[in-house]
Amino acid sequence: MFYEPFQIKGFTVKNRAVLPPMCMYMADDDGIVKDFHITHYATRAIGQMALIIQEATSVTKEGRISLNDLGIWSDDHIAGLKKIADGIKANGGLAGIQINHAGRKSKTKRPLAPSAIPYHDGEAVYEMTIEDIKATVMAFKDAARRADAAGYDVLEIHAAHGYLLFEFMSPLTNKRTDAYGDRLLFLKEVTEGIASVWPKDKVLMIRVSAYEYRDEGLTPDTVSDMINSIKDLGIDMVDVSSGGNVPARIIPYSGYQLGYAKRVKELTGLPVVGGGLITTLDMAEYAIREGLCDFIYFGRLALRDPYFVMNRAKDMNVDLEFPSPYSRGKQ
Ligand SMILES: Cc1cc2nc3c(=O)[nH]c(=O)nc-3n(C[C@H](O)[C@H](O)[C@H](O)COP(=O)(O)O)c2cc1C
Secondary structure: OOOOOEEEOOEEEOOOEEEOOOOOOOOOOOOOOOHHHHHHHHHHHHOOOOEEEEEEEEOOOOOOOOOOOEEOOOHHHHHHHHHHHHHHHHOOOEEEEEEEOOHHHOOOOOOEEOOOOOOOOOOOOEEOOHHHHHHHHHHHHHHHHHHHHHOOOEEEEEEOOOOHHHHHHOOOOOOOOOHHHOOOHHHHHHHHHHHHHOOOOOEEEEEEEOOOOOOOOOOHHHHHHHHHHHHHHOOOEEEEEOOOOOOOOOOOOOOOOHHHHHHHHHHHOOOEEEEOOOOOHHHHHHHHHOOOOOEEEOOHHHHHOOOHHHHOOHHHOOOOOOOHHHHHHHO
16 A cells, blocks of 8 residues: 555655655755755655655745745745755656744744744744734745745645644634634635635645644644635645644654544545654555555654665565666665
8 A cells, every 4th residue: 555656636646655844954044945955855756755845944034943944935936946846856756845934933033923922931922913914824825826836736834833823723822812813714814825826736735733732722623623614725635743832741652643643534534644753664554554544754764764665665565666777776
């Protein structure tokens, strides 16, 4: 199963391995793509990971996680981003990008959030005005237009890990008393804006934290309810992660988030990407065969071993075709 393709819209995803978005912190203050990024993503595509999702790429300069994030807040970013997308596609991968606003977790000078509640005590955070919110909805929409122009076929909305979209969704971080106290409204407006410019024949995904590890926080069931309320706007697939919105005690182990993926898959009926500390293809095979998820993301494994999908095929009794320049390495 793991090495079998999956059809989504007009795209045949050649196996179930996904490179999840991982910030490389390698850009300068202008957020422009560097040679490193082009090489990094193309290498994972050469290694036969089927879907490559580029790191959290910031929709505004003020919304960066760090001062070294990639940017998509200006048309000046498109040419560099196109080189990443082209590099992935030229090597047989499906090219995806995650777009993000870091909200209160931004390391820039004026972190914005639904409510002025810092992540760590004493940190500066500014409650967004209605104008800030409207401008940010527009920034996500413009980012989606640029992602399409750069040639990506998959767009992932970052609504996980306690960044801005998730901060609006969670009762722990959204204490607003205006219309945006409806914790779905900002996500809905952002998704509507994106869907109005993102081509219908391309794939639109959302990454969520399906559990906050707090009794009062969001759960796989409440997150699925929220996804169900917006999925008809054009959400094709869900990428399931957890945590990150508030400090919490998390005990990770291999596959620790797969139960959340399964629940979101059941409740939304959408294809799901699951993962978290998965380092063996036996575990990946099990998760897909048992219907816990449809794809597996491999983050840290793919950082240390970009060729694991190629190299481990024979352990799974699969005769995988290597890219022709590497075919002599198959023995
Ligand atoms: C260096 C690094 C950077 C990350 N950056 C992002 C990011 O930009 N967006 C995101 O949604 N998750 C990010 N994550 C989380 C990963 O996408 C993934 O969910 C996490 O590493 C768990 O998968 P793994 O155990 O296979 O590594 C990052 C993780 C790492 C290790």
